[in-house]
Amino acid sequence: MKKSSLVILLLVSIFFGFITSKPIHSHAQSPVTEWLVEYAEDARMTFSEELEGRVEVRKKISSDVELWSVKEGIDAETLRRELQEDPNVLLIEANVERHLAAESSNDPYIVEQWWLPRVGAETIWSRVSEQKKDVTVAVIDSGIDTQHVDLQKRIQLGGQNFYNDNDNGNVRDETGHGTKVSGIIAAEYGNREGVSGIAGPFDVKILPLKVFGASQTTKTSYIIAAIDHAVKLKADVINLSLGGPVKSDIEERAIQRAIQAGITVVAAAGNKAEEDNRPFYPASYEHVISVGSTDQRNQHVKSSNYNENLTLVAPGTFIFTTTNEGDYGVGEGTSFSSPIVAGAAAIVKSLQPEKTPQEIKEILQATATRLAEPGTSLYFGSGLLSLERVHQMLPAQKIPVHSVELSAEAVTMDLAIGVNSPSVTDTTPEPKFALYATVHPVNATDQTVIWSSSDPSIAEVDQRGVVTAKKVGTVFVTARANGAAAIATVNVVRNGVGYEFTSDFDNQKVLATKVFTVIFTQPLSPLKDYSQDIVISRESDGGTRVLDFTAKVNPLNFRQLWIQPNTSWNEGSHYLTVTKNVQNTHLLTLHKESRMMFYSGYK
Structure with missing residues (x-):
């Protein structure tokens, strides 16, 4: 039986890399004014008039979770204790902060996407013809530039603004962070504009779920609502380039619901390693793919959080990608390592839709390139993401034959003339003609062509496609390749006189x-x-x-x-x-x- 719980909303900050002007060493929380309350299943949600009189607003976050905003001057802790004693209340938590996990950079000369070849993206792009499923990645972030030329064709319908209820259809990005993340995953490939996302030619769409406004701080209540929305819309992957040091049981329960629904959840490990390196959430929750950062030398980025929960690492410095106003720029931090892995998970899902989130996580871990030296495994997890090794691990490509094309569709061979094809050097008196078959697509796995004649007594064909005329008549020479076929009509005549088309029925x-x-x-x-x-x-x-x-x-x-x-x-x-x-x-x-x-x- 599913249990609900009353949850306290946690403020959430997106990882924008280096977005603060000075380091924050204090972890003191502001006085609690909001609680997330999760109820037991089918529990009543009514309380005494006196208790509810101490609450400014009660807002429904999901089916079993509400956000309670405490009135000014009310003792929030006393209210929490009273609520916790109610048997209808499962959980109650403060609405803690989450921050963007990014470090911003404006270097105008970093224009090369060095990280694409570093993780072997182009290798697996060759499998695009094997894609079995269109994939949607829910980017829970600051929104997206919906008019960006590299993104506008990559946006899935159903995006929503959870930060502002009065403008819930507007996912406009006010900071540029979500636009950067989205471009790393799915910037349009092959359109002669800007950059390409790691998904390259694969059909991968972005579902923008906005939980940040103009600042880099948000609340867990918005994230929980966005996660449930992603589940409702049947997203395949969720990317969370955000987090904070305070664990939220209610947020974790929402994430586990998503994973149980078949959604792979990828999150940034955080950029606080040089401050206190505390566990970062949601990256540190069970079953989440936690992503740290490496630089262009495959070295650990000093700011990237590391711990036993780290799954693997991906490039996180000088990541050139899409930005607001249709522009391009650079991002740094685990915020931009996470979408590289989220895009990789989307590719695996598109090729093998039956894979569960845990199986996808295991594939990415098993194929990662080992970077750790003895005693340093916490810095890299299973290693550096390698789509090249994922490509090698997947079953061998089988590209089917779509069609066969012959060099001629009708041939006339005269027994009185002898050899009439300059490409045939055989000097026997029987006329010969060489047919050539082209298999489409040209990279089909099995291009073996089998030749046959409908009547070898009139004209026979060898397995090189060379036709030899025998006697007057008409035959059909067929070239077959894996179920596809093409037919050439071969008319054998003598001194220009030969078999005429005779209908078996009245014209x-x-x-x-x-x-x-x-x-x-x-x-x-x-x-x-x-x-x-x-x-x-x-x-x-x-x-x-x-x-x-x-x-x-x-x-x-x-x-x-x-x-x-x-x-x-x-x-x-x-x-x-x-x-x-x-x-x-x-x-x-x-x-x-x-x-x-x-x-x-x-x-």
């Missing part, structure tokens, strides 16, 4: 939208596309091939094949041949071709 005049029904004695395969086994041409010798038609089995009668134009048959004569390649459900082929000539001239 017909038909409507331009005519659908031909071919009846077979044996059932055909209902899901097979038979168009590659049908030859339709505008010339009797097979020339001027017609390609814009389909040949599909009648779903109500598997012995019938429907041949129909995609739009309409062009006006004029057509020569249609059902080749011997047509197979029934037992893979048996026809004994002979069936031919028909028809004239299309009616609308």
Whole structure:
């Protein structure tokens, strides 16, 4: 049974790297004026008039959590103790601070994305044709520049402003932090503009969930609401480039709900290592991928928090990315290491949608490049993110063949002339002609081509595509590659006289939208596309091939094949041949071709 709890809101600060003008060494909290209250499931949420009179505002954060704002002059601690004694209250916490985990830099000369090759991004981009799922990364941050040329096509609908209830549809970024984070993940690839996100050509979208205004401080109440929204919209990954030193049980419960819903949660480890290196939350919660920073020499960045909760590290210095006002700039800190890993998690999810958050975490850990020397593992976790090694770990790429293209669609070979192809050096008296097959795409895994002739007694073909004429007649030479096929019509003549196209049926005049029904004695395969086994041409010798038609089995009668134009048959004569390649459900082929000539001239 799910338990609810009354939670105290924690102020949350995003990691903008170096965003403060001077270090803060004191951890003293301001007097508590807000409590997060989480209720037990199905609990009542009404209290005495006297108790509620001490509260300025009660605001619902999620289904079981409320934010209580205490009136000025009221003893907040006494109120907390009274609430905690109520059996309907599960948890009560202060609404603590969270800060952006970034260090800002304005170096105008850092324009190279050195971190992309460092983590092997380009290697795994070669697998984009294997993407099985479109992926959404919820960026819980300061919003996004929705008009940025490198981001506007990468924004998922459903973004929301949790910082300002009166403007909840406005996710405009007031600080630029969220825009930087979003660009690192998914800046558009190949648009000849600016930069590319780590997702490169993969279809990865950003769901902007705004929890910061113009400052670098927010509250856990906003983060909790944003996390629940990401769960509701079925995001695949959550990036949290923010945090603070105070643990929130209610925030952690929201994060665990997200993970249980199948969302991989990635968070910045923090930039306070030189101050006190206290555990940073939410990065230090169980099952969260906690990300630290390395520099261009793969060294630990001194400010990057390190502890036993650190999962792995990623580049975090001079990270060139998108900024507000359609511009570009540099970010530093674990705020910008975290989205590199979040983008990597999104790629893995897109390739293997069945993977759970824990499995994705384990893949990234197992493939990380080890950097630690003895006694230094806390600084690097499992090591430096390596998408190249992820690529090597995933199953070998299998790129299917989409189509086969032949160098000629119709060939005439004259027995009286002999060799008529300059590319064939055989000096035997039988005429020969070399056909060439091109497999598409050119990087298909298996490009093996199998050649066959519908009647080798007329013309045979070897496995190099060389056709040898034998006697007068017409045959169909087929080149097959992994289910795709192309057919060339080969007409063998003697002294220019040879086999003429003879229809097996009366020539017909038909409507331009005519659908031909071919009846077979044996059932055909209902899901097979038979168009590659049908030859339709505008010339009797097979020339001027017609390609814009389909040949599909009648779903109500598997012995019938429907041949129909995609739009309409062009006006004029057509020569249609059902080749011997047509197979029934037992893979048996026809004994002979069936031919028909028809004239299309009616609308």
